[in-house]
Amino acid sequence: MRLRTSSIVGITATALSVAAIGYTVLPVVGELLGGPGRPQAGYVSGAQAKAARPSLPHWLPDSATEVDYKASSDGGNRLLHARLTDGALPAACTTAVSSARPAKLTARWFPAGIDVRPTASCGQYLVVLDGEQLYAWQTDAARVPVAEAAAAR
Template sequence: MRGVLIGVVGAVVVLGVAGAVAVPEAKEWFDGRHEQTSSYATGKKAKEERASVPRWLPDDAASVEYAMRTTGGERILKATLHDARLPARCEPLHGRKAPAPEISASWFPSGASDGAQGRCGSYYVSLEKDTLYAWQTHDDWVRDNRDPAR
C-alpha cells in the first residue's frame, strides 16, 4: 500500500510540474497563432499590401515593421520618418496618459507608452529621433470601427 501511495504522490508531483511548464507555453503558442508580423520597405508599400496599416502613415516612411492580432484590433507599428516629425494628421495628447500596447515584438520598445506624444487616428504615437512607434488597443479599434448608424 505504501508503494502505491508513493507512486500516486510522485505522479501528482510530476504532473504538477509538467502543467506549470506546459500551460504558459500553450498560452504563448495560442496567442502567437493569432498574431501576424510584416516588414515593408516603405509606408506606401505597407498600405498597398495590408489594408489595416493606418492611412496616416507617410508614403515615404522607411523600414516599416507592423504586427497585428487577427482576433482583435491590437496593432503595433515602427517606421523611420525622413523629416523626424509626427505626421500632420496627428494631434498632441495634451497631458493624457496613453495605455500600454497589448501586443509585443522584439523591435517594439516595452516602454513606448511612457513616451507617447500624440494620437494619429486611433493610434497612440511616440517619436524617438526619426523612429515612429505607434500602437492601437483593441478598445480604440472597436470605437474607430463602430457603425455610426447604430
C-alpha cells in the same frame, strides 16, 4: 530483453534535452513568425506597407522607411514602427491626451516600456516619435467605438 540502467539514463537525458531545446527555441521561432494568430510583417516603405496591408493607418507617410507592423487577430491591438527621414510627425497627428497600452502584444522591434509615454495621437494610434523613429500602437478599446460608429451610419 533487459535495458541497462545506463541505457535508460541515456534515453531519458536525450528526451529531456530535446524537450528543453523545443521549449527554448519554439517561442523564439513563434516571435519571428509573428506568433500564433498575430500577423507580423516588415516593409521597405510606407507606400509598400499600405498597399500590402489595408489595415495600416492612412496617416503613415508613403515616404516612411523600415516599416514594421504587427496586428492581433483577436481584436484591434496593433503595433507599428517606421522611420520618418524628416523626423516630423505626420500632419494628421495631434498632441496626445491619454495613454493606453496594447494588451498582450509585443514585438522584438517595439521597445518595452515605450508605450507609457505617448507624445501624440494619429487617428486611433498613440505615438512616440524618438528622433526619426516612430513607434505607434492602437488598442482594441480605441478601435471598437470607431467601428461601432461606422456601422451605425
